[in-house]
Amino acid sequence: MIKTFIIHVSKGYEERRKHIDSHLPSRGINEYEYMLRGDIDDLSDAVRHEFFGSKLSLAEKSCFYKHYLVMKEAVEQNIEQVLVLEDDALLVGSFTQDFSLILSELEGKSNYFANIEEASNSVPLSVRKSNQYLYPCKVNKLCGGYVFDLVFAKKMVEYIESQQIDSPIDGLIGDKIDELQFNLYWVHPPVVKQGSKVGMFESQLSGRTSGLYATVRSWFKEGYRTHIRSHVSKKQKALFENVTKY
Template sequence: MIKTFVIHVSKGYEDRRKHIDSHLPERGITDYEYMLRGDIDDLSDDIRNHFFGESMSLPEKSCFYKHYLVMKRVVEEKIPQVLVLEDDALLEPDFLDQLSLISLELRKQSKYLVNIEEASSLVPVSIRVPKQKLYLCEVNKLAGGLIYDYSMAEAVVTYVESYTQDAPIDTTLGKLRHLLGYNLFWVHPPLVKQGSKSGLFDSELSGRKAGFYTAFRAWFKDNYKKHILSNLKAKHLAHFKNITKY
């Protein structure tokens, strides 16, 4: 089984930990590790000044730093491949079966980032190929579900330790693709949704509150973006065409 990390805030988010400890075993994942370091309280002045500019909020800096610490572990322990989930992850029922198919397509790949999250955006119908899971893309989604290898983690860690960061982790991973020379893939169908986007949990990053109204509004926007914008918006379609492969 692929090494699995869960990005989690150690205090005040017990409902999310309870969710993960119930949900992941239901989906067949029983061996996983929480990344508890990197809470806001852990962000000393030295860490903030070394890693970050002033444009990000403290929750964004904490989220970024936790993802960085996972990548640092991958590099230090020479982990060949890793699955990283955020603690509001909702996995598809056939998650492990789909993960096996993705792994088959990744056998000959190296230095890659695979975004397995839905994030209200899909690979356009016109781009999809029957039975194909991975699609090269120019941009990243959010960071609720990621798969990447040692080479990609090593490149990102070196970069993050060398330059001040001014954008959230999901944006940064998209922008670094060409600079660091790694392949960025979207998965279809996606395997992960974020509970904080669907109204199941409050969102510290956006301030969005859980509840029926949030869930209903999210459902409407989600379906519009997935089924209309993903297929008709020219800018979105362009993200999958004439893509440089490293």
């Protein structure tokens, strides 16, 4: 199985860990590693004030740093391919089969970041092709679930360590596609949702709450963006046109 890391805060998020430890095995993932380093309390003054600028909250800095540490781990251990999930991940029932097909489509490719999450936007109907999972795109989604290779990890780690960071991890990845020259893919159909986006968990980053109201609100808001706007917006379709290959 592909090397798998879970982005997780070690204190105060015990319910999320219980969720992962029961949910992932039910979806065929029995071996995974929690990234526990990088909690807010663990961030040194140098990391808080020199590694990062002043625009991000402490929660955003911690989240970014954990994702960075996973990429750093891949570089240091020379891991060729990595799956990353945040600790509120909800995997589709057919995850094992779908993910196997995604990995098969990634075979022979290099220098990539593949976003496997359903997050507000989707690949337009006019772009989709039968039996195709990967779609080159000009922007990133959120970082609740993704796959990257070692070539991408080396580029991103080198860049991050040369800059003072002032962007969330998902935004930075999307902003640096052309500068760092890597291939970014959206996967359709997506195979991961974030539980915090559907009201299952609260989110310190976004301010989302859990419960019935949050679930219904998310269903309408995210449903419109995903299932209607994504298919009628010319701007959305343009994200998948004339994408540079690296």
